[in-house]
Amino acid sequence: MERVNKMVAEKPVVIFSKTTCCMSHTVKTLLCDFGVNPAVYELDEIPTGRDIEQALARLGCNPAVPAVFIGGELVGGANEIMSLHLNRSLKPMLKRAGALWV
Numbered sequence: 001m002e003r004v005n006k007m008v009a010e011k012p013v014v015i016f017s018k019t020t021c022c023m024s025h026t027v028k029t030l031l032c033d034f035g036v037n038p039a040v041y042e043l044d045e046i047p048t049g050r051d052i053e054q055a056l057a058r059l060g061c062n063p064a065v066p067a068v069f070i071g072g073e074l075v076g077g078a079n080e081i082m083s084l085h086l087n088r089s090l091k092p093m094l095k096r097a098g099a100l101w102v
Contacts, residue, residue, distance in 0.1 A: 003052065
């Protein structure tokens with residue numbers, strides 16, 4: 001858990017993902033299209049990925065990926081990100097976190 005907290009403190013937007021997850025790809029594409037430069041951790045490509053995935057599950061991420069943190073806070077997965085986008089709350093949240101400048 002401490003490792004996850006340290007990782008999410010490094011950048012305004014952090015995404016925990018898997019290279020084979022289509023919903024992770026969708027979330028990464030959406031945020032990058034906004035101009036956000038998130039820190040992306042592909043859990044299937046890093047040695048501690050399994051431990052991080054278990055920590056994310058303990059935080060309430062179900063499924064564990066994608067898990068999106070904005071401003072150090074867990075926002076959720078694809079459903080939450082898409083809901084925020086559709087109700088026009090995502091961009092203001094990204095601006096407040098310092099991930100967007102305009």
